[in-house]
Amino acid sequence: MPIAGKPSALLIGDNGSGKTTVGLALEILQRIARGTNRVGDLVKPKDFFLGRTDAPMRFEIDVELKTKIYGYSIAFEFPQGLQALGVKDLRVFEEKLTVDGKPVYTREKAQVHLARSGQEKEAKFLIDWHLAALPIIQEQSRSDPLFILKAWLARMLILRPIPSLISGDSEQETLQPSPQVTDFGAWFAGLLADQPSAYTKIDKYLKQVIPDLKDIKNPVVGRDSRSLVVQFSNQQGSVNMPFEDLSDGEKCFMLSALVLAANDAYGPLLCFWDEPDNYLALSEVGHFVMALRTAFQSGGQFIATSHNPEAISRFSDENTLVLHRKSHLEPTIVRPLGDLQVNGDLIDALVRGDVEP
C-alpha cells in the first residue's frame, strides 16, 4: 500500500476489489496487539487465498512514530502434514518486531530470539506455535518498543460503524472501540476519563454540524452503567434525547467528533474508516470527509474507502489508490490514481468503469 507519508488516503475500486479487506487485515494486527494471541482466533484455513496453503499467509506493517520506524510482521502456515493429521488451526511460521531495522525480537516457528541492548545477553525461549508472541513478551517500560507499538496498534481506529446498533449505553470505559462502534458510550467515557479537555473539541465540532446541540451528558443510570443523553436547545426551548434516538447520520457526526478528539488526545492514530459517507446527507459528505482529512494533517493517518462521488471528490489523484482485481481467482493490485490515465472527469470515468490499472 503506497501510503507512507500521506496524512490521508482514499481507497477506491469496484465491489469485491479488496478495500474492506485492508481494514480486516489491519484488524488482525490490532487484535494481536489487544491481546488475542491464539492463532486459531485470528485466522482460519479458509483465509488462504484460493486455499493455497503451500505459502505462508503474511501480515506486515511499518509505522513511523517519533522519527523511528517500527516494523512488525507475522506469517502463518498450515502445512499439509498437519492437515493430514486433522489439525484445524494454523500456526506461526515467522514473527518479527524491529525498530529502524534492528530486531527487538525475531521468531521462527517456536523459537523466539529476544535481542537485548547493552550488557544484557540475547535471550532465547520456546513458545507454543499456535500463539502469537507479541502479546506474550513482557515489556520493560512504557518506552519499550514493544509497549509503544502494541499500544499504537491496539488504539488504531478501524471503523465500520452500524449506527442502528449504537445505543450510547456503557458499563465500562475504553480507548479501543470495536469496528462497529457498538461500544460508543464506553469510548466516550474512556476518552473523557483519559483527557477531560477532549470534550471541548467534541463540543466545538458538533456545534458546527448540529447548531442546536447544547451538550452531551453521560449520567449514571444503574449500579455500574451510564447512558448518553444529548440535549438540543434554541429560542423555543430545549429537549433531551437518548443517544440511541439520534438519526444514523447524527450518530456518525458524534463518531467523527470522537475520532477528531481521540487523535488529539492520545494520537497520532491510524483511522481506517470504511465508507465514512454512509448515512450522511449529500450536503454533509464533503465537509465530513474534509474535517477528517484536515484533522490528520497534524499527525496520524486517515484512510477512507468510498464509492460516493462527493467523498471521492474531496481527495486528489495523489492521495487516491485504486484497488482492482480482474476476477476472484486473481489477487488485488493497488495503483496510485495519479499513475493511471483518466480521461476527463474522474467521477464520470468511475461511472463508465474506465478507471482500471
Add this chain to the structure above:
Amino acid sequence: MSVNENQPHVWVLPEDDANRQLANEFHQWVPWDRQRQMQVLRVARGWNKVLRLFQSVHVAEMKRCAYRLMVLLIDFDGSEERLVEAKATIPVDLADRVFILGVWSEPEALRQAKLGSYADIGKAMARGCREGTDRIWAHELLKHNASELGRLREHVRPILFPPN
C-alpha cells in the same frame, strides 16, 4: 440544512478535475473550525461552462444569499482576454463577491514547473492567502492573479483565515 447560509461563506466552482484537486488541497489547510465556510463544487468541465453555470444557477443563488462569495477557478490557457471576458459575465451588483482565479496555462503546468504535488501547491497557496505572502502567487504561472488576489485577501481571508 446548510449551516453556512447565514454566515459568510465561499463557494469554489472549478473548471476541471485538476482545479478541483488544487482547491481541495487548499481547503485542507483552512482551520477546521472554518472549514464549513468553504465548499468546493462539482467540476463544470470547461472554463466557458463555469461562466454559463455561474450565470444560469449561481447569479440567482447569490442574489438570494447575501453571505455567499464565489471563486471561479478557470484555466487562462495563455489568453490575456480571459479575465476580461469572464468578468463581463458577472452582474455589476455581484462583482464585489465574485473572484476569478486560475493558472496561466493549466494546473498540470504547476507540477511540471517543479512546484511540487497538488498537495504541496494547495498548501503553499493557503499559506500565501493566510499570511498575505506572495511566494507562490508570484510565480510566472500565477502572477496574473495579482489584482483578484488582492481583493480575495481583503474579502475571503477574514472568512477562512481569521486573525487569532
